[in-house]
Amino acid sequence: MSNELTLDKPSATPATGEPLLQLSGVKKHFPVMDGLLFKRQVGAVHAVDGIDLDVHANESVGLVGESGCGKSTLGRVVTRLLEPTDGKLTYAGQDITHASRKQLAPIRSEIQMIFQDPYSSLNPRHTVGAIIGAPMEINGINPKGGVQNRVQELLETVGLNPEHYNRFPHEFSGGQRQRIGVARALSLSPKLIVADEPVSALDVSIQAQVVNLLQQLQKDLGIAFLFIAHDLSIVRHFSQRVAVMYLGKIVEIADRKSLYESPRHPYTHALLSAVPEADPDDVRERIRLVGDVPSPINPPTGCRFRTRCWKAQDKCATEEPPLVQLSGNLDGHLTACHFPEDGSTAVPEPRAAKEL
Amino acid sequence: MTTLAKPEEAAADRGGSSSSPFLSVRDLSVRFSTEDGVVRAVDNLSFSVEPGTTLGIVGESGSGKSVTNLAVLGLHNPDSTEITGSIRLAGQELVGAPVRELEKLRGNTMAMIFQDPLTALSPFHTIGKQIGETYRKHTGASKKEARDRAIEMLTKVGIPQPTTRVDDYPHQFSGGMRQRAMIAMSLVCNPKLVIADEPTTALDVTVQAQILDLLKDLQQEMGTAIILITHDLGVVAKTAQDIMVMYAGRAVERGTVREVLKNPQHPYTWGLLSSMPSLTGPVDIPLRPVRGTPPSLINLPTGCPFNPRCDHREQVVGGKCTTERPPLAPETGHATACHLSVGQKQSIFIDQIQPRLG
Ligand SMILES: Nc1ncnc2c1ncn2[C@@H]1O[C@H](COP(=O)(O)OP(=O)(O)O)[C@@H](O)[C@H]1O
Ligand SMILES: Nc1ncnc2c1ncn2[C@@H]1O[C@H](COP(=O)(O)OP(=O)(O)O)[C@@H](O)[C@H]1O
Ligand code: SF4
Ligand SMILES: [Mg+2]
Ligand SMILES: [Mg+2]
Numbered sequence: 001m002s003n004e005l006t007l008d009k010p011s012a013t014p015a016t017g018e019p020l021l022q023l024s025g026v027k028k029h030f031p032v033m034d035g036l037l038f039k040r041q042v043g044a045v046h047a048v049d050g051i052d053l054d055v056h057a058n059e060s061v062g063l064v065g066e067s068g069c070g071k072s073t074l075g076r077v078v079t080r081l082l083e084p085t086d087g088k089l090t091y092a093g094q095d096i097t098h099a100s101r102k103q104l105a106p107i108r109s110e111i112q113m114i115f116q117d118p119y120s121s122l123n124p125r126h127t128v129g130a131i132i133g134a135p136m137e138i139n140g141i142n143p144k145g146g147v148q149n150r151v152q153e154l155l156e157t158v159g160l161n162p163e164h165y166n167r168f169p170h171e172f173s174g175g176q177r178q179r180i181g182v183a184r185a186l187s188l189s190p191k192l193i194v195a196d197e198p199v200s201a202l203d204v205s206i207q208a209q210v211v212n213l214l215q216q217l218q219k220d221l222g223i224a225f226l227f228i229a230h231d232l233s234i235v236r237h238f239s240q241r242v243a244v245m246y247l248g249k250i251v252e253i254a255d256r257k258s259l260y261e262s263p264r265h266p267y268t269h270a271l272l273s274a275v276p277e278a279d280p281d282d283v284r285e286r287i288r289l290v291g292d293v294p295s296p297i298n299p300p301t302g303c304r305f306r307t308r309c310w311k312a313q314d315k316c317a318t319e320e321p322p323l324v325q326l327s328g329n330l331d332g333h334l335t336a337c338h339f340p341e342d343g344s345t346a347v348p349e350p351r352a353a354k355e356l
Numbered sequence: 357m358t359t360l361a362k363p364e365e366a367a368a369d370r371g372g373s374s375s376s377p378f379l380s381v382r383d384l385s386v387r388f389s390t391e392d393g394v395v396r397a398v399d400n401l402s403f404s405v406e407p408g409t410t411l412g413i414v415g416e417s418g419s420g421k422s423v424t425n426l427a428v429l430g431l432h433n434p435d436s437t438e439i440t441g442s443i444r445l446a447g448q449e450l451v452g453a454p455v456r457e458l459e460k461l462r463g464n465t466m467a468m469i470f471q472d473p474l475t476a477l478s479p480f481h482t483i484g485k486q487i488g489e490t491y492r493k494h495t496g497a498s499k500k501e502a503r504d505r506a507i508e509m510l511t512k513v514g515i516p517q518p519t520t521r522v523d524d525y526p527h528q529f530s531g532g533m534r535q536r537a538m539i540a541m542s543l544v545c546n547p548k549l550v551i552a553d554e555p556t557t558a559l560d561v562t563v564q565a566q567i568l569d570l571l572k573d574l575q576q577e578m579g580t581a582i583i584l585i586t587h588d589l590g591v592v593a594k595t596a597q598d599i600m601v602m603y604a605g606r607a608v609e610r611g612t613v614r615e616v617l618k619n620p621q622h623p624y625t626w627g628l629l630s631s632m633p634s635l636t637g638p639v640d641i642p643l644r645p646v647r648g649t650p651p652s653l654i655n656l657p658t659g660c661p662f663n664p665r666c667d668h669r670e671q672v673v674g675g676k677c678t679t680e681r682p683p684l685a686p687e688t689g690h691a692t693a694c695h696l697s698v699g700q701k702q703s704i705f706i707d708q709i710q711p712r713l714g
């Protein structure tokens with residue numbers, strides 16, 4: 001990308017060293033209702049169930065885990081599209097846990113979201129110019145040179161033809177539509193972007209083009225990312241730190257080298273071992289997880305992974321393992337497990353998880 | 357069970373021996389007439405598959421993978437589709453075969469596994485009924501026999517408590533279990549050819565690994581020939597013996613998994629491999645994706661269809677890339693469709709591509 005990237009908005013900055021975003025004990029439960037006429041709550045989906053997580057300026061934190069583990073819900077809580085059920089959400093030193101629309105207005109522009117589906121996330125009846133310009137209109141922002149000028153600048157930034165601002169989404173390919181989504185997210189010069197599976201729907205070569213674009217933007221504009229994906233290789237490529245979620249909780253978090261080379265949580269290990277590499281000489285043995293992820297309405301007691309874990313013992317059912325730094329781990333490498341792996345990526349014995 | 361060729365015989369058969377292959381596709385072209393013009397979805401494609409082996413077909417969306425396989429299954433609408441060339445299954449010609457003949461083969465001799473099990477399973481009937489009906493249709497078995505067979509198949513694909521789950525409806529199954537149920541339905545008549553179109557694309561890696569294991573186990577047991585369509589080269593590396601890389605409706609590279617993944621010789625295959633980050637590769641350098649986007653199949657570029665996106669066409673003498681279509685050569689074994697000389701391909705791969713694959 002040759003053109004210059006511009007950030008033209010002053011805003012609140014966290015004190016040096018302080019994280020840009022801070023989650024502590026964040027929960028999001030969805031009520032489960034029953035009854036035909038008189039609805040009453042009979043339970044709750046524990047979609048996000050006690051998350052502590054910091055994201056620093058300039059940093060990309062990856063979030064991985066099987067579908068249904070709460071990644072998107074967490075992303076929506078961070079952007080405050082959803083209000084947390086419990087816990088505390090701090091952005092640039094301000095408590096925004098329960099902030100109202102009005103209170104959120106000044107920071108809304110600083111936290112943006114990019115969605116997975118470049119088809120459904122763009123209104124088909126609006127021109128690309130209207131779509132990218134909308135956040136500016138809504139927030140009453142009038143950039144130097146006007147909205148159209150800024151839109152064209154953004155189109156160029158994301159590698160699209162600036163002349164195409166009058167076209168409609170269906171006139172673009174999947175990769176181009178995702179670029180439009182990126183341009184829209186950039187329109188308010190955000191500090192933090194929550195990217196929810198931004199490349200999952202794209203073909204490999206287009207995926208790589210968009211990953212490169214996001215990486216370039218991260219470097220040039222110093223935007224922090226919460227990068228959600230189920231593709232572990234892409235997350236490793238894009239994020240300096242990676243958190244692994246299972247049933248609403250973080251089970252392990254570390255710098256990418258530690259997490260990918262010496263995972264301590266059995267689930268992290270199993271997940272990594274299941275990734276097929278395009279190398280016929282890849283002889284890593286796979287840990288076979290049996291069964292499905294349990295329901296988040298009634299998560300297992302103790303350690304939530306225990307029903308699929310080959311190391312589980314009685315303690316795992318009665319005591320929830322805390323997310324802590326184990327001896328031998330680097331600073332910031334936290335694991336929630338009573339019987340952690342030894343940190344080598346060799347497959348442990350016995351290999352198969354217990355039958356349920 | 358019917359007698360089936362053993363994998364060893366199949367392996368010996370590969371590589372162009374004179375005996376005719378189990379599935380043989382020759383010069384297949386599929387064209388659709390549309391308002392905008394003729395879509396050349398598949399153009400002069402040839403490949404073969406042997407019993408007990410898996411052919412992985414890879415390529416980006418729109419490259420003609422599904423269209424090819426729908427042609428094998430005889431599922432295209434004859435009014436708007438022109439199919440030429442030859443598709444022989446165990447010696448029988450399928451192109452131009454009567455609709456009833458193809459219907460008899462589908463589900464019986466050949467079966468399909470889709471990406472989305474909900475397109476193959478009806479929400480209104482129990483899993484057991486659907487598996488059983490397929491069985492009854494092709495074997496004339498009684499209802500009781502069909503139910504027993506359904507339970508047997510559910511057991512085989514690893515559904516827990518098959519005797520009770522047989523009466524469940526598809527929505528009562530998790531995604532991974534539905535995929536298993538569909539596989540059970542596809543395999544209920546012991547088909548000799550299974551076409552799996554992105555069977556694990558919608559699944560998590562852990563479940564994907566379970567499903568791929570399952571397919572492999574069943575293949576070993578029954579000697580099935582499998583065509584596995586995917587955009588994931590990792591999946592192919594773990595399951596297939598042979599690979600065909602498709603681009604714009606044509607095969608651009610073909611060979612064994614080892615040949616194509618360890619010693620790729622076509623610029624498009626290089627692009628695919630360089631696009632994918634690995635679990636161990638360098639992280640601080642940008643990926644090297646193929647530039648641009650795939651061409652329109654109505655207005656294909658002249659010459660090599662990949663030429664507008666290729667980084668190496670300047671190295672071909674005489675500008676042939678834009679004027680002359682490169683054939684897939686050699687006839688058998690590891691082959692590519694590219695005008696670069698054998699020596700050029702090898703040295704570009706060694707000097708430029710291999711180092712960045714890590
Ligand atoms: N609006 C909602 N109402 C009820 N349940 C929900 C809602 N959104 C998500 N869930 C449930 O919360 C859990 C986590 O979902 P999600 O955050 O989408 O997971 P992921 O993005 O990791 O796949 C799932 O069980 C999902 O069904
Ligand atoms: N019935 C049809 N009519 C017209 N065009 C079609 C039809 N089916 C597929 N195509 C086109 O043929 C090309 C190949 O499609 P397909 O085989 O589905 O690709 P893929 O490799 O993703 O499976 C695409 O450009 C698609 O739009
Ligand atoms: S705490 Fe126990 S159940 Fe949980 S992952 Fe560790 S060993 Fe397994
Ligand atoms: Mg999600
Ligand atoms: Mg397809």
